[in-house]
Amino acid sequence: DAGVIQSPRHEVTEMGQEVTLRCKPISGHNSLFWYRQTMMRGLELLIYFNNNVPIDDSGMPEDRFSAKMPNASFSTLKIQPSEPRDSAVYFCASSRRTDYEQYFGPGTRLTVT
Amino acid sequence: GDSVTQMEGPVTLSEEAFLTINCTYTATGYPSLFWYVQYPGEGLQLLLKATKADDKGSNKGFEATYRKETTSFHLEKGSVQVSDSAVYFCALRDGSARQLTFGSGTQLTVLP
Numbered sequence: 001d002a003g004v005i006q007s008p009r010h011e012v013t014e015m016g017q018e019v020t021l022r023c024k025p026i027s028g029h030n031s032l033f034w035y036r037q038t039m040m041r042g043l044e045l046l047i048y049f050n051n052n053v054p055i056d057d058s059g060m061p062e063d064r065f066s067a068k069m070p071n072a073s074f075s076t077l078k079i080q081p082s083e084p085r086d087s088a089v090y091f092c093a094s095s096r097r098t099d100y101e102q103y104f105g106p107g108t109r110l111t112v113t
Numbered sequence: 114g115d116s117v118t119q120m121e122g123p124v125t126l127s128e129e130a131f132l133t134i135n136c137t138y139t140a141t142g143y144p145s146l147f148w149y150v151q152y153p154g155e156g157l158q159l160l161l162k163a164t165k166a167d168d169k170g171s172n173k174g175f176e177a178t179y180r181k182e183t184t185s186f187h188l189e190k191g192s193v194q195v196s197d198s199a200v201y202f203c204a205l206r207d208g209s210a211r212q213l214t215f216g217s218g219t220q221l222t223v224l225p
Contacts (some may be wrong), residue, residue, distance in 0.1 A: 041217065
């Protein structure tokens with residue numbers, strides 16, 4: 001069974017550009033999480049969805065960040081406009097209702113110049 | 114609110130040395146506790162977990178015991194290998210919550 005799939009793996013963009021990160025959770029999982037990892041702040045939960053509905057977005061840093069989950073097999077995290085301080089590794093994770101273990105994707109390394 | 118405190122790294126050991134990475138937590142309810150491992154360039158993987166007091170989680174030679182009296186979940190391994198070099202994260206999930214609260218991570222380097 002395929003794990004959590006994220007794309008792109010690496011993204012380099014200029015300040016002010018829109019960035020879209022994509023995630024495909026494991027089939028059958030009904031919760032999806034977006035995390036950001038930086039040296040300064042470690043691993044931060046940005047938002048999570050349950051059954052495609054956003055449950056807690058209190059970790060989203062500001063209005064430039066938005067996340068959607070239009071169906072059970074796809075989610076996006078969008079940054080518009082991007083800033084250099086958004087440079088980080090963004091992880092997507094999913095879990096199923098029964099055991100709650102979170103399975104992480106390989107991450108997207110975002111660099112904003 | 115919930116929080117997890119890990120010993121600061123980096124930790125550097127020689128192969129076959131004994132490993133301890135300390136982890137303590139603060140939670141309002143009765144949390145489940147986890148250790149995740151992140152190898153270079155990869156996402157986090159669950160290493161072991163414990164869901165109630167006095168439970169011992171174990172996997173790949175690593176162990177951790179849920180100590181409610183000291184609010185701790187220290188990670189141990191009797192003999193580390195070079196392949197154990199990674200970042201280790203302690204985490205908790207409080208009650209029925211779905212989200213995890215992570216510690217800051219501890220970088221482990223094992224030298225041959």
